[in-house]
Amino acid sequence: MTAQRRTDTPPASIKDEQLRAHQVNMRAHLTTDQGIPIDNTDNSVKVGERGATLLEDFHLREKITRFDHERIPERVVHARGSGAHGYFQPYDDSLAEYTTAEFLTDPLMETPIFVRFSTVQGSRGSPDTVRDVRGFATKFYTSQGNFDLVANNFPVFFIQDGIKFPDVIHAVKPEPHNEIPTGASAHDSFWDFVSLQPETMHTVMWLMSDRAIPRSFAMMQGFGVHTFRLVNAEGHSTFVKFHWTPKSGVNSLVWSEAQEIAGHDPDFNRRDLWELIEAGQFPEYEFGVQLIPENEADRFDFDLLDPTKIVPEELVPVRPVGRMVLNRNPDNFFAETEQVAFCVQNVVPGIGFTDDPLMQARLFSYLDTQLTRLGGPNFASIPINRPIVPVVNHQQDGFHFDEVPARGANYHPNSISEGYPKDRAPNGYVHYPEWEEGPKLRKRPESFADHYSQATLFWNSMSPWEKKHIIEAYRFELGKVSRRYIRERVVDHLNHVDNDLAVAVAVGLGITEPTKAVDNHGRSSPALSQTSKRGVNGVKGRKVAFLVADGVNPQSVTALREALGREDAVVELLAPVDGEVAGSDGTKLPVDRALSTVASVLYDAVVVPDGADAAAKLRSNALALHFLAEAYKHAKPLGVLGTGASLLETVHLPPFVNGFNGKQAAAGVVAHGDSGAPNDEFVTAFVKALAAHRFYERPVETVVA
Numbered sequence: 003m004t005a006q007r008r009t010d011t012p013p014a015s016i017k018d019e020q021l022r023a024h025q026v027n028m029r030a031h032l033t034t035d036q037g038i039p040i041d042n043t044d045n046s047v048k049v050g051e052r053g054a055t056l057l058e059d060f061h062l063r064e065k066i067t068r069f070d071h072e073r074i075p076e077r078v079v080h081a082r083g084s085g086a087h088g089y090f091q092p093y094d095d096s097l098a099e100y101t102t103a104e105f106l107t108d109p110l111m112e113t114p115i116f117v118r119f120s121t122v123q124g125s126r127g128s129p130d131t132v133r134d135v136r137g138f139a140t141k142f143y144t145s146q147g148n149f150d151l152v153a154n155n156f157p158v159f160f161i162q163d164g165i166k167f168p169d170v171i172h173a174v175k176p177e178p179h180n181e182i183p184t185g186a187s188a189h190d191s192f193w194d195f196v197s198l199q200p201e202t203m204h205t206v207m208w209l210m211s212d213r214a215i216p217r218s219f220a221m222m223q224g225f226g227v228h229t230f231r232l233v234n235a236e237g238h239s240t241f242v243k244f245h246w247t248p249k250s251g252v253n254s255l256v257w258s259e260a261q262e263i264a265g266h267d268p269d270f271n272r273r274d275l276w277e278l279i280e281a282g283q284f285p286e287y288e289f290g291v292q293l294i295p296e297n298e299a300d301r302f303d304f305d306l307l308d309p310t311k312i313v314p315e316e317l318v319p320v321r322p323v324g325r326m327v328l329n330r331n332p333d334n335f336f337a338e339t340e341q342v343a344f345c346v347q348n349v350v351p352g353i354g355f356t357d358d359p360l361m362q363a364r365l366f367s368y369l370d371t372q373l374t375r376l377g378g379p380n381f382a383s384i385p386i387n388r389p390i391v392p393v394v395n396h397q398q399d400g401f402h403f404d405e406v407p408a409r410g411a412n413y414h415p416n417s418i419s420e421g422y423p424k425d426r427a428p429n430g431y432v433h434y435p436e437w438e439e440g441p442k443l444r445k446r447p448e449s450f451a452d453h454y455s456q457a458t459l460f461w462n463s464m465s466p467w468e469k470k471h472i473i474e475a476y477r478f479e480l481g482k483v484s485r486r487y488i489r490e491r492v493v494d495h496l497n498h499v500d501n502d503l504a505v506a507v508a509v510g511l512g513i514t515e516p517t518k519a520v521d522n523h524g525r526s527s528p529a530l531s532q533t534s535k536r537g538v539n540g541v542k543g544r545k546v547a548f549l550v551a552d553g554v555n556p557q558s559v560t561a562l563r564e565a566l567g568r569e570d571a572v573v574e575l576l577a578p579v580d581g582e583v584a585g586s587d588g589t590k591l592p593v594d595r596a597l598s599t600v601a602s603v604l605y606d607a608v609v610v611p612d613g614a615d616a617a618a619k620l621r622s623n624a625l626a627l628h629f630l631a632e633a634y635k636h637a638k639p640l641g642v643l644g645t646g647a648s649l650l651e652t653v654h655l656p657p658f659v660n661g662f663n664g665k666q667a668a669a670g671v672v673a674h675g676d677s678g679a680p681n682d683e684f685v686t687a688f689v690k691a692l693a694a695h696r697f698y699e700r701p702v703e704t705v706v707a
């Protein structure tokens with residue numbers, strides 16, 4: 003049962019209609035770019051059938067020329083991305099006290115949006131499931147022009163000042179001599195930079211955590227990172243941090259799984275997003291704000307302008323103010339996802355900047371990069387970038403200018419066009435008149451000096467399994483660093499975060515265990531743990547593999563498959579060969595995929611249905627056994643029905659070595675001892691396990707898979 007497009011497709015937004023006006027009707031005869039009908043596109047014009055090709059063949063020349071110039075430069079960072087359309091709607095008008103931004107304050111207003119999710123390090127063709135930050139950029143086509151929230155799935159950034167951006171990116175990107183590695187930070191130059199720039203410590207903790215390998219774009223948070231301003235009608239400013247929280251919970255892959263997926267399905271996250279939307283299981287995110295009155299900015303032991311710091315949710319709660327739904331896939335990847343140009347400087351009245359030095363550099367960089375990437379200054383009029391409100395100004399000409407301005411003056415002020423277009427628009431954008439004075443200095447403030455306390459806060463807030471994964475990630479990454487002194491320097495920094503962490507990493511690397519350098523401050527922020535971010539969307543879009551073979555008991559398949567379908571989970575029947583399997587009562591069941599074409603890492607859970615003959619066949623099928631053992635190793639829910647449970651014994655999963663009796667089930671293993679259809683108790687327990695995502699407390703050290 004693969005994802006089917008639902009019929010209740012969403013109503014078109016103003017933005018959709020604007021884009022549709024640019025759509026090309028392909029159900030017609032071929033023409034050249036000049037609209038000349040084409041007689042034959044399979045042969046070039048030659049002298050005789052086997053003779054020389056003629057230069058006059060304008061169709062040949064045009065076709066080849068256009069092909070030769072299809073590529074544009076990929077983004078210098080975030081090159082690999084996936085986009086989706088949707089809408090944003092505030093819950094109520096409660097933010098009107100703080101901002102004049104209409105899209106945030108009018109609960110009747112659905113603002114069209116386009117989101118692009120991305121990885122940072124890899125090139126356009128790199129795999130989705132690498133260990134990396136994920137971009138989460140949203141273009142709001144508001145009634146007051148475009149607002150771009152160019153966010154990431156981490157709330158902090160590696161560096162404090164934008165002038166270090168080229169350095170950190172050069173360090174993490176493939177090394178310049180051999181362009182290795184693709185899509186990975188596990189190499190000398192990145193860790194060399196980290197070890198010499200300790201302001202990276204906090205964000206690197208996030209990078210080593212499972213946040214860096216999200217299960218789905220629909221299951222990760224988004225953060226505006228910087229402190230922004232909301233400005234109200236009286237011109238009063240309030241500091242604000244922006245948050246996206248997925249309704250499907252914050253869930254991740256495990257590292258060995260992520261690495262395998264990169265081979266089995268490099269498009270894993272992209273495909274998942276596409277399929278969720280095609281199936282009508284629209285990803286949803288709650289928009290939240292942390293509001294900080296300007297006169298309270300000094301009450302924290304960190305600087306609000308420092309982008310390597312969070313404002314812990316326990317100090318300033320996240321206030322839910324609206325929701326975003328992604329409900330339409332793009333029609334064309336290049337036209338929309340590739341050509342969309344997010345710019346941090348795109349803000350609307352009611353939203354303002356702060357002096358965060360990282361933000362200030364970004365205000366320059368994004369527009370600048372589009373000039374090269376999209377070939378000139380007119381990129382804002384590419385359909386995906388156009389605001390839904392009229393654009394009226396005297397900016398003109400340049401490459402790809404596609405407007406036809408009405409006759410009249412092209413300067414301001416003018417009298418020959420009666421002064422139009424005019425300035426002083428009602429609620430025109432006014433930069434917040436922050437009072438500034440001081441000497442010009444190239445200097446980092448003292449209030450940015452603490453690089454360890456929040457890294458420690460993050461570490462202290464992790465559950466045992468999250469800590470284990472972080473240690474393993476450091477061991478993996480630093481284990482790929484060839485220069486020993488770089489490894490040692492990083493461990494030395496970790497020792498300023500937490501001694502237990504530093505010792506555990508040092509042991510894995512075979513380097514001297516550091517003695518305690520500082521006392522851990524002992525503070526934690528429970529909201530930082532993924533365990534605190536369980537979703538409310540149940541099992542929507544989760545993929546469940548049923549391992550079947552001839553002789554399977556159809557009753558044990560059908561009832562569970564239907565129950566999972568009702569919960570919007572996706573079920574696929576996998577068998578040793580494609581086609582269909584014969585059930586124990588002679589019923590034919592269609593197979594979705596042959597086992598040789600898939601892998602357990604592409605599914606969220608595995609079910610082995612009842613049926614003695616089927617179980618016997620699967621017990622002698624290495625692919626099936628590996629599939630089951632690997633899913634167990636990756637802490638996934640397993641459902642075993644009747645004789646299907648015998649597979650668990652065959653693969654010697656730890657709790658089952660002495661024989662499975664239906665009662666010894668390990669965490670997340672749901673068993674139904676009887677043959678026949680599973681009872682309600684089993685179905686409920688399995689759905690609950692699927693919603694819980696993973697069972698990391700399971701002992702998996704000795705599982706060979």
Ligand code: HDD
Pocket residue numbers: 077078079080083118119120136137138139152153154158159163164165167226227228309342343344360363364367368369371372
């Ligand atoms: Fe950036 C792209 C997010 C710091 C310069 N950035 C880019 C994208 C995201 C972010 C999500 C991809 C947008 C898309 O999908 O097209 N960047 C961030 C966040 C940052 C950050 C959350 C820190 C809080 N970035 C940052 C700095 C600079 C840049 C400090 C430069 C001084 N970023 C760029 C860029 C990119 C970009 C070079 C490449 C492609 C693009 O802008 O459009 O200008």
